[in-house]
Structures are given as C-alpha cells and as structure tokens.
Amino acid sequence: MDIHARLSPAAALSCEVCGLMPEPPKARLTLANVAMMLPIELLVHALVVGTHLPYLAKVLVLTVTATVLVIWVAEPSASRVLRSWLHAPALxxxxxxxxxxxxxxxxxxxxxxxxxxxxxxxxxxxxxxxxLSIHVHPVPSGVLDEFVLSAPGDIGERQLVAALQEAGGISSQAWPTTSLAMADGQTRALSLAARIAGAPEELPLAVAELLRARILTPAEAHQGTPDAGTHLKIPTAWHGPITFARPGEPFTPAESARAHRLAELAETVAHRNTACVPPPN
Structure with missing residues (x-):
C-alpha cells in the first residue's frame, strides 16, 4: 500500500464506486460545524448590530446571511479543513x-x-x-516446498513471490488462504479417508477437496493439451477414470499417491459392501 494512501483520509476512505466519504460521527461533525460557524456568526452580528436598520430587518438580515454563509462556507470548510479529525476513528x-x-x-x-x-x-x-507450517514434496528436479505464512497486511502476493524468487525459488506462487490451510496434507487425507469409508461414492468430491482441484467432465478431459502436471487422472473400476485439473499449480507425486490411495480405499469399501448384500430370494 502506498504511503500517501495511508496518510490521506480521502484516498483511504472514499468509496471506490461513488467516491463519497463515510458519514463522520455526529459528535465530531457537530463540534466541527460549531467551530467553523462561531467566527462567522460573531462577524455577521458585529456588522449588522452596528447598523441603524429596524429590529425586524436586523433579525432578517442576520438569519439569511448566517444561513447562507453556514451552508456555502462553514460546512464545506469544516468537511475539508477538519477532514482528518472528523474521520479519525474510521482511519x-x-x-x-x-x-x-x-x-x-x-x-x-x-x-x-x-x-x-x-x-x-x-x-x-x-x-x-x-x-506457520511447511510441507516438502520431493519432485524430479528438486523439492517443492509448500508454506502457510502469516504476513503483515500490507504485504501482497507480488512481494511474497519476489522474495521467494530472489532466494532461489523457481515457479513461485502465493495465494490468500484461511486457517483451514493449517491442516497438513496427511491430516486432511485421513479425514477424507474416514469420509470415503462411510460413503465411497463421494470419492470424486473428496479427492477434489484434498487436491483443491476441479473435476473435469469426460468431454473436458479429452479437449486440448493439458498444462504440464496440472491434470491428474485416477482410474477406478466403478467410476471410470476421473480427471482433476488445477491450472497453474502442478500436482506433486505425494498428492498423486494420496489421491490414488483414496481411490483404492473407495473401491475396497464398495466391493465389500456389494459382497455383503444378501442375494434376492
């Protein structure tokens, strides 16, 4: 974030759609208006009271003049001059x-x-x-390190990727995530294995969740040339081959092994359930 954006109330708080600032607190807005109106009121009164106009004329001139000056001078000046103080809580x-x-x-x-x-x-x-956590995936050209990081709010994807590249990293990537990422791959795989043991038909959804990937339809799986390593096909006897895609993030051997083991578990459970069904009378 640019330093000027942090210091400027207009840049920090203006709506990106309409460009308006949020409504300041009523107490602060009242004090700001009083501070700007009081000198104007005193000046107008000093000028009008010293004239020889009739009493009703003085009241009328004071009322109209003060109202116009407040609307056209005091309130806009308060919003502009005291903007930082008015919006200090929001800032x-x-x-x-x-x-x-x-x-x-x-x-x-x-x-x-x-x-x-x-x-x-x-x-x-x-x-x-x-x-916060690190997982190492052995790959043919070295190792693929996967991190979960806690970084200051003003650090973005570009800075993280640049730091990884400057440290010798290759094909570095970064994504915003949530605390769910703290569950490591093994824990997530075991949780999904328990889910598949109870419902083997959920294998495609479980593998997609494990790999953070999308399930491709048979037509999509046969279209085009997949990006290197970003398509993973799992053969199953009762589901047929299931293809998963994760563009820009190639699957590692460890992830492929976990997905295949889940498929084997689903087939074992499905076969056992089928064998346990009594034949019709």
Missing part, C-alpha cells in the same frame, strides 16, 4: 485492519541442496512473514 480502524496479519499459502521449487531452505526463510523473515 484508525482502517489502519488496524491494514496492519493485521494475513494468511497466505505459497509454493516454490528449490534445488535439493544444503542452505536452500535457509535462504527462503531468511527472505520471508525480511518481510516479517512468519512460517
């Missing part, structure tokens, strides 16, 4: 939200050599990003 709340830590999921490919992970952790520490 403080906005800055607290902007500074609050955000959760990210990041992936980067590293060479399988000493010090590679240390360089990555040092680069992330330079952004005040805290590594």
């Amino acid at each position: 403080r709340h906005r800055r607290r939200l902007a500074a609050a830590p955000a959760l990210w999921r990041a992936r980067t490919m590293l060479r399988d050599e000493p010090g590679a992970l240390q360089r990555v952790t040092a680069a992330l520490a330079g952004l005040d990003a805290n590594i």
